[in-house]
Structure formats: C-alpha cells, structure tokens
Amino acid sequence: MKNTILIIDFGTSKVHVNLIDTENGEVLTAVSRAYQTIIKSPGFAEIDPYELWHAAEHCVGRIVCGVHKETHIQGISFSYFGDSIMAAGENGEPLTNLMLAFDSRACAQSRELSANIGEEEYRRITGGICSSDDSGAKILWLKQNEPEIFKEARHFYTNQEFVLKMLGLGAHLDVTMASRKMLYDVRGKEWSGRLLDYIGISPDSLGHVVESMAVVGEITSFGSVRLPRKVPVIIGAHDCDCGMAGAGADRAEHGILADITGTWDHLGYISRKSADTEIAVKSGLMHTYCGPLPGSSVCLGAFPTSGAVIEWFMRRIVGDINPKAYDSLWKEVDFRHLGQEMFYPYFSANQGMFTGLGLGSDKGKMFAAIIEALTFEAKNIIEICGASASTTFTKIHIGGGASSSEKWLQLRADIFEKPVYKLRNTEISSLGAAILAMTALGVYETTEDAIRNTVIVERVYRPDDRRKQYYRKKFEKYKQGCIQAARV
16 A cells, blocks of 8 residues: 655745655645636736635545545645735635735735835834735725725635635644735744734634644545545645745754745745744845744745746747746857856846846856856855855755756756755645654654655755855955945
C-alpha cells in the first residue's frame, strides 16, 4: 500500500493538484487547470470564486479517478495564493469576485489608512507596509464605492475560507493567511481592533484563525467528486510559506534561505523567533508575520515587478510572447561572455532604463541584462533577510518555474556568491503543504523528520570564482545606478 497526501495548490492563474508520496515527497500524479483573470476596469483584477472552486474540483476528480486501489490518500491539504479578498453574505454566498493582490483599485484607500493609522503603527501591527494589495484597503474601497454590497456583507473571505466553506468545513483560515489579510496583529495573534474600528468591520466578519497544521474536519467527497474513503483535511497555508517548508528553510539558524520562483521571485525563511521588523519592512520589499509552524514567524520578500518586466520585454521589444520565443532567448544568452549592458527594472516608478548599450548590443544582451538585474534584486533581498535574522545564510534552496533553467541557476550562484541547491521536487509549495499535513497526521513525528525524508537535493550550483568577482563589482555599480535613477 502506497501512502499519499493530496495537495490542492492554488496559484494566481491556475490550480495544481498533486498526489505526493509520503515516503519520499515525490509527485506521483499531477493535474492542473487555469482560471481567468477578470479585468472589469483599469486597475481591477479578479477571479470568479466559483470558477476557482470548479477548477479544483475538476482536477481532484481526474486524480481520484486514476488512483490505484493500492494507493491510500491519508489526508488532503492546501497551498493558497495570498492577499485575495471577497465580500460574502450571511450564508457565505459571494457578493463579489475575489479581488487579487495586484488589483490596484484601492490606492487612495491605502493612502488613507497609512495617513490615519500611521505607517509605523501599521508596520508594527501587520508586519508590512500599507499598500493597495492589502485587504483592509480593498474593504474600505467597497465601503466607499459599493456601499450596498458593503452593507449586505457579513464576511470577508480569502480563497482559503471560501474553499473550506464549499467543503462544508466552516470558514476557517490559518495564521499565515490571516496575516496576509493585513488586518491581523501578528504580535498579539488577534484581529487588530485599531484597524477594524477605522474600517468599520467586526472580528467575526474576518473568520476563525487556527494553526496551519490544524485538522479542520473529514470529508467523503470534494464537491461532486466521491473520495475512496473518509479523508481528514488539514487547513494548509499561504503558498510562499508552504514553499519555505518545502525547500527545507524551516529554521533560519540552519542557514538555508528559500527561493520560491514563479510569477514573482520570493525569498524568505521561517524562524522560531521574530525577525527584526524595522530592518525587514522598512526596505519596502519585505513582510514579517506569523509562520506555518507552531510558534514560528516568517520573513518574506519579493521584487514586485519581476514578472511584469520580462513580459514587457517579450511583448514590446521582442514582439513575441510565445513560450518558444522566451526559450529561444535563453538558448542564445551566455552569461560567460560578460557585457557592459545594465538594466534598472523600476517600472512601477517610471524609472526603468538600460545603460551601457552599444552598436553590438542586441536582444540577447538586453535580455541578459534584465535577468542579471532581477538576480541583483534577489541578492538585495538575501542581504536584508540576513540582517533581519542576525545570521548569514550559506545555502539557497530553489524551487518553482525558474529552477528549470540551468543558466539562471548558475548565474544566481555567481551573483549570490553562495551555492544554489536545486531540489528534486520543484513543486515546493505543494511539498511544503504535504510536510505540514504529514506532521499533523503523525506520519512523521516532527516537521524536521518530514523535511529530512522528502526535501531532496538534485544538484548544487557553486559560484565560479572569476564571475563571482566580476558580479560583485557589477552589483555595486548596479546599486549606484539605482540611487541615480531614483534621483531622476
């Protein structure tokens, strides 16, 4: 009998459902399905919650239909994209779509919150800076722009709460997803009275908070999909926080930093003590909040326009967004032949620019400069992580989409000046959710035991001495260029 955990991993554009072997963390079966991002007006970005639910239901159905009779599903758990919010009625029925993190309609409301709460106090409460990504700003937008919906709303759900409600398990959310609502006091471990009073909502509207390894019930079916037997459901966590566990970055003192690549390039760590919020959050790139392991916290950072910059280059400069065109550029690029081209990716402030272009510059060299710049930004986050944790991270464990590019993995090692460990199971958010579930169900006594057996290194990329020296100088030049760009 092969024992497995079924993981439903919700990304911002599609859901991945993975059946994971509890013995070694291997993905035995995987099915995914996309959902549409709805753009009703400029700045809006939404997902129909029912489309998200039916996509998951479809994928679970396909996997369950193919499960061998000798395969035992021991539990079901989840990994969720963060910073989404929707209004729901008395019985949990959606009154709006899920508003996504990059839905920017609430810029004015985020400024209002920051001005009235105070940026320092907001940081102290939530572990992050106030922005239009935040649920509080979006709820305030509803209050001011859709007053009838706001008046009717009894709940403000994340995707996690909605899915659990659809499973008949109640609208729970775990501490990481509660933290990502940016209305949770991450020090006091409760909804912030100061923020809720200002917005005009009650703690009951935001949900019941539990630990990320909580078993929230048992189910015999996933929507219309009949399961082979009654299966316990572990609540799971925010996808990046699952990714840290799935990368083996469960203790900062072990010196391992997780690099979770995808639409955004996230880097971070789990710690048994609180990170230095002032160092981390004042950078504008980091959040610190409640972690997925009992008594833990996380420090998570990302460069906010990394995916958008590459898409801009492919669309506007290359003129082709087909994946084949992207793959062709990667085949052409060679970081061993060092050029003078530099790129500064500050598009969000209209300060993006190329320098060092000459008659020999072409699309391949410009693309290389973009990839170098995004890797410099990742190095900057690594340095902030080290300062906030008062430790030196000696290893980078990487998973996600970018871990398939050997050239980029070697470039990361050269720029980071640290070995980069490619993991065998690159679906690290799914693996992390499985690690939490396996520990909760007693498959492994501790998360450390689960990580030891399932997080397996496939290959190590070590810094090249010559290129390391070159990129150390180029990184300093890059930082100076960023300072000059900010003055323009």
